[in-house]
Amino acid sequence: KAGVTQTPRYLIKTRGQQVTLSCSPISGHRSVSWYQQTPGQGLQFLFEYFSETQRNKGNFPGRFSGRQFSNSRSEMNVSTLELGDSALYLCASSLAGSYGYTFGSGTRLTVV
């Protein structure tokens, strides 16, 4: 079965712009969570969606937002980009209530 698909793979944006990243979970998985990975901070939890509802949110500013559609695909949006937003953004999908988190290959965002 297909894995977790994230698009685009790479993005270069300038400060002040906004960006939208997409994540398609494994078929049947209803939970999608997002993480930011940087060399200094490691993997940090952004938010988790289940059945179109945000169930949990990490300690990130309001510029980071997300949503989930009825087909479980999820998008995250970052507005007013800052240089410090440069990172690998990973999403993971899982069946509700299970621990089988499967990660996508991520979107590498570079802000210049």
Place this chain on the structure above:
Amino acid sequence: EDKVVQSPLSLVVHEGDTVTLNCSYEVTNFRSLLWYKQEKKAPTFLFMLTSSGIEKKSGRLSSILDKKELSSILNITATQTGDSAIYLCAVVLIQGAQKLVFGQGTRLTINP
């Protein structure tokens, strides 16, 4: 604040050596602990451990959780160059919905 700490942050060994990676945690609402291997982008699942203390094994890899010490170790015996990767430890919390808190990761390099 929930915290997961891995040590060492970086380790270089020769092929054939045995390595032990450490993960300690200070969290509330602990549910389980996960180990992942990250070679390029997508972390791949290795083990899930719970407070039962049961050791998990897969080939040359094994892991166990010590609930008294609030820590876990990941052992790799007879290391191979293909074991070179970042090893991530994550604690699953129950906070309304499940949430993963990651350690900084251990970068393991195996030299031939």
